[in-house]
Amino acid sequence: MSPSPEQGHDEHDEGYTGPAVLTVDGRDVPVHVRLDARHEPQDGRLHWFGRMSLGDGSAEPALLAALTGGGALELRTGGGRAAARVGDQDPWGRYRVTGVGAPPYAVDEPALDED
Numbered sequence: 001m002s003p004s005p006e007q008g009h010d011e012h013d014e015g016y017t018g019p020a021v022l023t024v025d026g027r028d029v030p031v032h033v034r035l036d037a038r039h040e041p042q043d044g045r046l047h048w049f050g051r052m053s054l055g056d057g058s059a060e061p062a063l064l065a066a067l068t069g070g071g072a073l074e075l076r077t078g079g080g081r082a083a084a085r086v087g088d089q090d091p092w093g094r095y096r097v098t099g100v101g102a103p104p105y106a107v108d109e110p111a112l113d114e115d
Contacts, residue, residue, distance in 0.1 A: 015050070016077060016105035022052065022084070022097075023074040030055040033075070037103045048082070048103035051094040075099070079106030 015036035022029045035050035052075075075084040075097060082104040087096035 016079070016103070018077065020052070020075055020077045020104065022086075023072075023076070025072055031075075033077070033097065035097070035103060035105060037107065045100050046102065047098070047100050049096070049098045051090065052086070052097045053092075053094045075104045077105045080104045 015034070017034045018032070020031050020033045022031045031052045031054055033050055033052045035048055037046050037048035039045075040047050073084045073086060074081055076082075080102060082099045082102060084097050084099050084104070087098065089095050
């Protein structure tokens, strides 16, 4: 699905790029994400992944505490929500974010047309 330009996304991108909220042990942290998803044929499930930047440096201690303590994380956008795992930080300060199953943004159902 291509996000609509009204949401502030490039109409030619797949996945989702834009604002999101990361819930860390019940605390909402505004973030900006760039996400995509792929079907993994080995396990038959949808895996979503991307990078996230924190909107505010004050959120980083809560995020790091949740990462080291195994806290519950959820990522949500206007199109959905999903349990998330946050990983490494890249040289630009963005965190890797991943999940399995329905991604935290709306996706179109695949076409099952028969020829």
